[in-house]
Amino acid sequence: MTQPLRPTAKVLVAAFTGSGIIHLVRPQVFEPIVPPQLPRARELVYVSGVAELACVAGLLTPRTRRLAGKASAGLLLGVLPANLQMTLDAGRAVAAKGASVPRVGFFAGTVARLPLQWPLIRAAWSAGR
Numbered sequence: 001m002t003q004p005l006r007p008t009a010k011v012l013v014a015a016f017t018g019s020g021i022i023h024l025v026r027p028q029v030f031e032p033i034v035p036p037q038l039p040r041a042r043e044l045v046y047v048s049g050v051a052e053l054a055c056v057a058g059l060l061t062p063r064t065r066r067l068a069g070k071a072s073a074g075l076l077l078g079v080l081p082a083n084l085q086m087t088l089d090a091g092r093a094v095a096a097k098g099a100s101v102p103r104v105g106f107f108a109g110t111v112a113r114l115p116l117q118w119p120l121i122r123a124a125w126s127a128g129r
Contacts, residue, residue: 023046033089055071087114
């Protein structure tokens with residue numbers, strides 16, 4: 001009998017589905033957070049969107065769930081530099097352009113998001129168990 005998808009894995013599936021679609025439909029949303037040291041930002045955004053959707057398919061398929069969980073954890077580690085870049089850019093915008101409520105709110109959100117990456121990575125890693 002196949003084990004149902006864990007609640008934390010369901011959250012991951014929902015997040016990857018939404019994010020993966022946006023990566024493919026509106027890549028310009030994610031291009032600014034690709035670290036400047038990496039070439040071909042648009043292509044990297046497309047690749048990460050396809051990878052997210054592939055992980056979703058794998059997580060939803062019991063036979064591939066274990067491998068997809070490991071791949072999802074790796075993907076979340078791989079996009080961590082983009083999340084850090086977003087936080088750095090948001091902090092620089094507050095410093096350079098002033099501490100408006102929207103800028104400070106966005107910056108605070110990006111800072112708060114960083115530690116949430118670790119529970120997601122753990123959830124992904126254990127999705128196949």
